[in-house]
Amino acid sequence: MNVDQIILGLRENCYIPDENTARVLNYSLLLNKPLLIEGPAGAGKTELAKAFSQLLGRELIRLQCYEGIDESQALYEWNYQKQLLYIQGKSFSEKDGIGDGVDVYTRDFLLHRPLLKAIENPTPSILLIDEIDKSDEEFESFLLEILSDWQITIPEIGTIPAITIPFVILTSNSTRNLSQALRRRCLYLYLDYPTEERELAILKIHFPMMKDTLGKQVISFIRKTRLERLKKHPSISEVIDWVDILEKSNIENLVPQVALNTLNILFKYREDVLHMEEKISQEDWYNGILHT
Amino acid sequence: MEYFILNIGILLRKTGINVTITEIRDCIKVLKSLNVNKLNQFDIYNLINTTMIKTPWGSEYAQWLIELYFGPDMELLSDRTGLLTYGRGTGKSLGLSTGKIMSLEKLLQAVLNDNMQSIFAAVYNSNFDVEPWMEDRQDVLKMLQAQSLWDEVSDSLVQMQDKISNEQYNAAANIMDEWNELLKEEAERQLAKNMSEEHLLMEMEKRNPRRVSFLESNDDLILSMSREIQKLGKKLAVRKGRRRRVSSKGIISLPKTIRKSLKTSGIPVNLVRMKRTPSKPDLWIICDMSNSVSKFIYFMNMFVYSTQQQYSHIRSFVFVDRIMESTEYFNNTDWESALNNLKKIKAYNITGYSHYGNMLMEFAGNYLTCLNKQTTVIILGDARNNGNSLESSEVLKEIKEKAAALYWLNPLTKDQWNEKDCIMRRYEPNCTIAASCSNVEELERFLSLI
Numbered sequence: 243m244n245v246d247q248i249i250l251g252l253r254e255n256c257y258i259p260d261e262n263t264a265r266v267l268n269y270s271l272l273l274n275k276p277l278l279i280e281g282p283a284g285a286g287k288t289e290l291a292k293a294f295s296q297l298l299g300r301e302l303i304r305l306q307c308y309e310g311i312d313e314s315q316a317l318y319e320w321n322y323q324k325q326l327l328y329i330q331g332k333s334f335s336e337k338d339g340i341g342d343g344v345d346v347y348t349r350d351f352l353l354h355r356p357l358l359k360a361i362e363n364p365t366p367s368i369l370l371i372d373e374i375d376k377s378d379e380e381f382e383s384f385l386l387e388i389l390s391d392w393q394i395t396i397p398e399i400g401t402i403p404a405i406t407i408p409f410v411i412l413t414s415n416s417t418r419n420l421s422q423a424l425r426r427r428c429l430y431l432y433l434d435y436p437t438e439e440r441e442l443a444i445l446k447i448h449f450p451m452m453k454d455t456l457g458k459q460v461i462s463f464i465r466k467t468r469l470e471r472l473k474k475h476p477s478i479s480e481v482i483d484w485v486d487i488l489e490k491s492n493i494e495n496l497v498p499q500v501a502l503n504t505l506n507i508l509f510k511y512r513e514d515v516l517h518m519e520e521k522i523s524q525e526d527w528y529n530g531i532l533h534t
Numbered sequence: 535m536e537y538f539i540l541n542i543g544i545l546l547r548k549t550g551i552n553v554t555i556t557e558i559r560d561c562i563k564v565l566k567s568l569n570v571n572k573l574n575q576f577d578i579y580n581l582i583n584t585t586m587i588k589t590p591w592g593s594e595y596a597q598w599l600i601e602l603y604f605g606p607d608m609e610l611l612s613d614r615t616g617l618l619t620y621g622r623g624t625g626k627s628l629g630l631s632t633g634k635i636m637s638l639e640k641l642l643q644a645v646l647n648d649n650m651q652s653i654f655a656a657v658y659n660s661n662f663d664v665e666p667w668m669e670d671r672q673d674v675l676k677m678l679q680a681q682s683l684w685d686e687v688s689d690s691l692v693q694m695q696d697k698i699s700n701e702q703y704n705a706a707a708n709i710m711d712e713w714n715e716l717l718k719e720e721a722e723r724q725l726a727k728n729m730s731e732e733h734l735l736m737e738m739e740k741r742n743p744r745r746v747s748f749l750e751s752n753d754d755l756i757l758s759m760s761r762e763i764q765k766l767g768k769k770l771a772v773r774k775g776r777r778r779r780v781s782s783k784g785i786i787s788l789p790k791t792i793r794k795s796l797k798t799s800g801i802p803v804n805l806v807r808m809k810r811t812p813s814k815p816d817l818w819i820i821c822d823m824s825n826s827v828s829k830f831i832y833f834m835n836m837f838v839y840s841t842q843q844q845y846s847h848i849r850s851f852v853f854v855d856r857i858m859e860s861t862e863y864f865n866n867t868d869w870e871s872a873l874n875n876l877k878k879i880k881a882y883n884i885t886g887y888s889h890y891g892n893m894l895m896e897f898a899g900n901y902l903t904c905l906n907k908q909t910t911v912i913i914l915g916d917a918r919n920n921g922n923s924l925e926s927s928e929v930l931k932e933i934k935e936k937a938a939a940l941y942w943l944n945p946l947t948k949d950q951w952n953e954k955d956c957i958m959r960r961y962e963p964n965c966t967i968a969a970s971c972s973n974v975e976e977l978e979r980f981l982s983l984i
Contacts, residue, residue: 273563419765419978429584430584431584432590
C-alpha cells in the first residue's frame with residue numbers, strides 16, 4: 243500500500259489526512275513497527291486509528307489507558323472466582339481434599355484482556371492503546387515485551403507468542419514524557435490541529451450541503467480562537483458538533499450573535515466562554531470573519 | 535546514504551537526543567524501500583523526525599539540521615514560514631545561472647512586485663564565500679547584504695518612499711525583512727561550513743529545547759520548552775502517604791477480606807486490596823525576582839503551577855533584598871499574570887540588588903514557625919549575595935529540620951557556584967538537595983533524585 247492509496251482509503255472512511263500522516267503510516271506498515279501519535283486533545287488521533295482499521299479491514303481492539311491501569315486490565319487476569327469454584331468443586335467430589343493434579347493456572351482460567359486478545363486474534367487486528375500518557379511508567383514496562391517481540395510472558399504458563407501480529411497505534415496527549423524504552427520501539431507522528439484547507443475539507447465531508455461562505459467563516463473563527471490563550475481549544479469533533487447545530491438552525495452567516503449563542507458547544511470551561519464573549523464583542527477582533 | 539544517516543544519528547546523540555542503532559537502522563531501511571536514488575530533502579527531514587528524533591519540536595530541529603547540510607528547500611522554507619503560496623523555483627528557471635547576481639533593477643522590481651521566489655533564487659544561486667577567519671555573525675551578515683545588493687535595494691526603496699503608496703511600501707518592507715532572514719540563515723550556513731564539529735554541536739544544543747539554558751532561551755524556543763516543562767510537573771515532590779485505602783490492586787488486606795467473606799459463607803470470593811496513596815504535601819516556593827534570573831523564574835513557576843493539583847496548598851514568596859508573601863496574587867489569577875503583576879511591586883525590592891542573607895533572616899523571623907513536616911520548601915535563585923556579609927546559612931538548616939525537605943534550584947552551573955558573588959557552596963550543605971537547574975534536562979535529573 244503506497245501513500246496515495248492510504249490517503250484515498252482514509253478519505254473514503256471520512257478521515258482527511260495530510261501527506262505526512264499518510265507517509266508515516268506507510269513507514270509503519272513497511273517496518274511493521276508500532277506507531278506513537280502525539281498531539282493536542284481532539285486533533286484526530288483516535289479517529290485516525292479507527293479510520294485506518296476500516297481501511298485495512300481489520301478488527302480494532304482498543305485499550306483505553308487511565309491512571310492506575312495495570313496488567314490485570316491490559317494483559318490478562320486470572321479468573322479467581324472460577325479457580326475458587328473449581329477447587330471447591332474438586333474438594334467436594336474428592337472427599338480426601340484437593341485431588342492430585344488440580345491445576346488452576348491453565349488457559350481455561352485466563353481472562354483475556356486487550357493486549358492478549360490482540361496477539362491471539364486469528365486474523366491480524368489493529369491494537370489501539372489510547373492515551374498511554376495517562377498510565378504510569380510501571381505500566382509501560384508491560385508493553386515493552388509485546389511491542390518488540392510480539393509475545394507475552396505469563397509466569398504460570400510461560401511465553402505466549404503471537405498468533406497474528408497486530409498493527410499497534412499508541413496515542414498520547416503529551417501530558418508526560420514517555421520512557422525512552424517505549425519510544426524507541428515505535429515510530430513517531432505529531433498530529434497537530436489541521437490547516438484551514440484540511441479542516442474545511444473535513445467539514446465538507448460531514449456536511450456536503452454546507453454553504454461555502456459559512457464554512458469559511460467557521461474555519462476563520464476557529465483559527466482565531468486557536469490563537470487565543472484558552473484552557474482548552476476547540477477540538478475537531480467540537481467544531482463538527484458546532485457546525486451540525488448551525489446547519490440544523492439554518493444559519494447561513496456567522497454573525498457575532500450566533501457565535502455568542504453557540505459558544506458552549508465549542509468551549510467547555512467557563513473562563514474560556516467568558517474570554518471569547520469578550521473577544522467577539524470586540525469589533526476589530528471579529529473583523530475579517532464575516533467577510534471571509 | 536547509510537553513512538550520512540549514521541552521521542546524523544551520531545550528531546543527534548551528541549546534542550542530547552537519544553538515538554539508538556535500531557532507530558538508525560529503521561531510518562535506513564525505510565529510505566531504501568522508498569527507492570530514492572537521489573536524496574530528497576523533504577523525505578529525509580520527515581524520516582529523521584519520525585524514526586530518530588520523535589518529539590513535537592523535532593521536525594523544526596531536523597529541518598534546521600538538514601538545511602545546514604544541504605541548503606534550504608523552497609518547500610521546506612514555506613512550511614516553516616507559513617507562506618504556502620510559494621512553489622519550487624530554481625535559478626535556471628528564472629533565467630539565472632549559478633554564481634550570477636541579479637541586477638539592482640531586477641531585484642528592486644522583484645521586491646516591489648512581491649516576488650519572493652526571485653529573491654530566494656537570487657540568494658541561493660549566488661556563490662557567497664565566507665573566509666574561514668570570519669566568526670562574527672553580524673560581520674558575515676553585513677558582507678552578504680553587500681554582496682547580494684540588499685543594502686542598495688534597501689536604500690533605493692527608502693528614496694522611492696514618496697513615489698509609491700504606503701501599502702506598497704509596507705509590503706516591500708516586509709519582503710526586505712524576509713530577504714534579510716534568508717541572508718541570516720545563509721550566514722549561519724556559511725559559518726557552519728567553517729566551524730568545527732564542537733562548535734556545530736554547541737549550535738545544535740542551543741536549538742534543543744531540552745538542552746538550551748533557561749537564561750539564554752529565545753522566543754522561538756519558549757513554546758517548546760514550556761511543553762517539556764509541563765510534562766515534568768507530575769513528578770515533583772509526591773510522597774507515598776502512610777494511610778491505605780481500598781483499591782483494585784495492591785496488597786491483600788486479610789482482615790477486610792475475611793470480613794467480606796462472611797457474605798459468601800466464609801469463602802473469600804472477592805479479595806479486598808489496599809493501596810498506599812500518595813500524600814499531597816504543602817509546597818512553599820521562594821523566588822528570587824532579580825533581573826538576572828527572570829527567565830529562570832518564569833519557567834520554574836510554570837513548572838510548579840502546571841501541577842497545582844499535586845499539592846494540597848501552595849504558598850509562594852518573592853524577594854530581591856526583602857521577602858514578601860505573594861500567595862494571594864497567585865490565588866485569583868493565572869500564574870503568568872500574577873508574576874507580571876508582582877514585577878510592578880517594590881515592597882520586596884528596595885535596593886535592586888539581591889540580598890539572600892537579609893531575605894533568610896526575615897523568613898526566619900516571620901514564617902519559620904509555620905513550617906511543619908508536611909511542607910516541602912523550594913528556593914529558586916542564583917545565590918548571588920552581591921558581596922553582602924550577612925549570609926544566614928544557619929536559617930537554611932532550621933528550615934531543613936522543620937520541613938519535609940528543602941530543595942534549592944540554581945540556574946547557574948555548579949562550576950559557577952563559587953564564582954564572583956555567588957555563595958551557593960555555603961548554602962548547599964544545609965539543603966536536602968541543591969541542584970543546578972539550567973535547562974529542562976537538568977530539571978528532569980533533579981526530579982529523578984527526589
